[in-house]
Amino acid sequence: MKKVIITVVGVDTVGIIAGISAYLARNKVNILDISQTVVGGFFNMMMVVDGSASTKTFDKLCSDLDKAGKAKGLEIRCQKSEIFEKMHRV
Amino acid sequence: MISLNDVIETNRMILEENLDVRTVTMGISLLDCADSTVAGTCSKIEKKIMRLAGNLVKTGDDVGREFGVPVVNKRISITPAAIVGSACCKRTSDFVRIAKTLDRIAHRLGVNFIGGYSAVVSKGMTAADELLIRSIPEALANTERLCSSVNVGSTRTGIDMDAVRLLGETIKKTAELTRDRDSIGCAKLVALCNAPDDNPFMAGAFHGVTEGDAVVHVGVSGPGVVHRVLANSCRGVGFEKLCETIKRTAFKITRVGQLVAQEAAARLGVPFGIIDLSLAPTPAVGDSVADILKEIGLEHPGAPGTTAALALLNDQIKKGGVMASSYVGGLSGAFIPVSEDQGMIDAVNAGALTIEKLEAMTCVCSVGLDMIAISGDTPASSISGIIADEAAIGMVNQKTTAVRVIPVVGKKVGDVVEFGGLLGYAPVMKVSTFSCENMVSRCGRIPAPIHSFKN
Numbered sequence: 420m421k422k423v424i425i426t427v428v429g430v431d432t433v434g435i436i437a438g439i440s441a442y443l444a445r446n447k448v449n450i451l452d453i454s455q456t457v458v459g460g461f462f463n464m465m466m467v468v469d470g471s472a473s474t475k476t477f478d479k480l481c482s483d484l485d486k487a488g489k490a491k492g493l494e495i496r497c498q499k500s501e502i503f504e505k506m507h508r509v
Numbered sequence: 510m511i512s513l514n515d516v517i518e519t520n521r522m523i524l525e526e527n528l529d530v531r532t533v534t535m536g537i538s539l540l541d542c543a544d545s546t547v548a549g550t551c552s553k554i555e556k557k558i559m560r561l562a563g564n565l566v567k568t569g570d571d572v573g574r575e576f577g578v579p580v581v582n583k584r585i586s587i588t589p590a591a592i593v594g595s596a597c598c599k600r601t602s603d604f605v606r607i608a609k610t611l612d613r614i615a616h617r618l619g620v621n622f623i624g625g626y627s628a629v630v631s632k633g634m635t636a637a638d639e640l641l642i643r644s645i646p647e648a649l650a651n652t653e654r655l656c657s658s659v660n661v662g663s664t665r666t667g668i669d670m671d672a673v674r675l676l677g678e679t680i681k682k683t684a685e686l687t688r689d690r691d692s693i694g695c696a697k698l699v700a701l702c703n704a705p706d707d708n709p710f711m712a713g714a715f716h717g718v719t720e721g722d723a724v725v726h727v728g729v730s731g732p733g734v735v736h737r738v739l740a741n742s743c744r745g746v747g748f749e750k751l752c753e754t755i756k757r758t759a760f761k762i763t764r765v766g767q768l769v770a771q772e773a774a775a776r777l778g779v780p781f782g783i784i785d786l787s788l789a790p791t792p793a794v795g796d797s798v799a800d801i802l803k804e805i806g807l808e809h810p811g812a813p814g815t816t817a818a819l820a821l822l823n824d825q826i827k828k829g830g831v832m833a834s835s836y837v838g839g840l841s842g843a844f845i846p847v848s849e850d851q852g853m854i855d856a857v858n859a860g861a862l863t864i865e866k867l868e869a870m871t872c873v874c875s876v877g878l879d880m881i882a883i884s885g886d887t888p889a890s891s892i893s894g895i896i897a898d899e900a901a902i903g904m905v906n907q908k909t910t911a912v913r914v915i916p917v918v919g920k921k922v923g924d925v926v927e928f929g930g931l932l933g934y935a936p937v938m939k940v941s942t943f944s945c946e947n948m949v950s951r952c953g954r955i956p957a958p959i960h961s962f963k964n
Contacts, residue, residue: 426516465511465516496520498576499576500511502576503515504511505768509832
């Protein structure tokens with residue numbers, strides 16, 4: 420599992436980044452970049468992470484974060500980074 | 510570095526505007542499956558397809574999940590069955606056995622369509638070609654996932670009018686044999702002119718003899734994405750900005766397809782073939798080519814100006830697409846099916862869109878008259894006439910054209926036919942009641958057109 424983009428969309432609450440970061444740290448996933456904004460009253464965050472040292476599979480990472488997000492009313496998606504690179508770069 | 514805005518834009522396309530990879534289609538050559546017996550041929554076909562496409566569905570789903578873009582359909586296209594079965598099929602029932610084998614394989618693999626129950630007869634029919642065409646009604650009535658196509662002409666060869674005549678009768682018979690399901694067999698049967706060898710979209714997909722042993726093609730879609738971007742940023746702007754915007758959007762859509770195609774091909778261990786960057790609508794709200802035409806400035810598709818708007822759209826999609834991928838192929842452009850596009854259905858119901866206007870639109874769209882329900886009592890000769898008209902447009906303009914009409918048994922103009930799923934529903938449209946019987950009953954072929962003196 421190489422570069423993965425994690426996106427989080429939902430109503431802003433305390434501890435969203437902390438919760439995700441702690442999970443990633445536990446699973447040896449390195450955070451390369453974080454940016455966030457509020458669009459239409461919704462909290463939008465993107466993390467670029469490197470999971471090459473992690474023992475978790477991509478599918479497991481997705482389902483864990485999805486479950487954790489749902490519990491807090493957040494939509495968390497994991498996608499391999501190439502889809503964004505290919506679409507927005509000539 | 511990837512910007513947050515880029516990520517939000519991509520995910521909005523996927524989550525809100527129905528951007529998807531419409532199909533990952535594996536083309537498989539069955540030339541080496543020809544055997545002297547029908548049983549032997551069927552057995553070889555089954556072994557080869559199971560060996561090459563065993564992981565197709567799983568791979569499509571995996572790749573889609575990892576990139577976060579839906580891969581809606583996983584499909585297979587094969588060498589035209591008329592060629593594969595030519596050595597062993599002596600009766601139409603022999604071809605039907607092959608058809609049933611293919612359908613069984615499709616069910617086992619979990620692919621939703623298998624295309625290539627086809628004959629390429631642009632200049633003339635072999636005995637096997639004719640047998641296959643005659644077997645189509647029974648084959649489609651006894652299978653669920655099989656798609657059939659017949660290429661009746663090309664710019665280089667002219668139009669085989671014997672095949673056109675036979676196909677008109679075949680479509681009528683297919684409608685009759687599937688009358689208990691609103692003649693749905695005809696939704697899986699298409700007549701083509703200048704059919705591409707690498708089309709991943711059904712019902713016209715087959716794996717041409719110019720292709721390699723196995724290859725992965727991808728068809729992307731995204732009319733909703735184009736519509737949204739035009740609605741947001743192109744109201745009242747000039748044609749330069751309008752065209753540039755469509756082109757840029759087509760580029761982005763095609764890039765997604767290219768990525769999925771390369772990844773799927775690598776995992777399946779077969780070469781990547783082409784990207785087909787067609788705007789293929791579905792009956793879902795917001796997934797409509799008609800909506801784009803309306804956004805360009807038409808009250809309804811069918812209004813004066815429709816052909817120009819469609820020509821513009823089709824050309825910009827191609828231009829954006831060829832920039833995004835070096836291997837663009839298939840049909841690549843805007844599809845204008847009626848039953849699969851809510852905006853087109855609305856236009857028919859409003860009285861704005863007729864078959865005659867659709868025919869004009871097919872001169873500039875990527876394919877042809879598609880998914881049009883017509884009255885069940887339309888004579889076979891009139892259907893042949895419609896096919897001949899479309900084939901002539903394709904032949905003279907050096908483009909692919911097609912006819913997929915459904916003469917729904919028991920239905921009249923004004924009735925509504927429900928096909929279900931991706932095929933949607935359609936109002937029965939009026940066909941001219943004037944006869945072309947005497948023309949269609951002539952034997953032979955229409956010669957290839959002149960390639961100079963273009964006026």
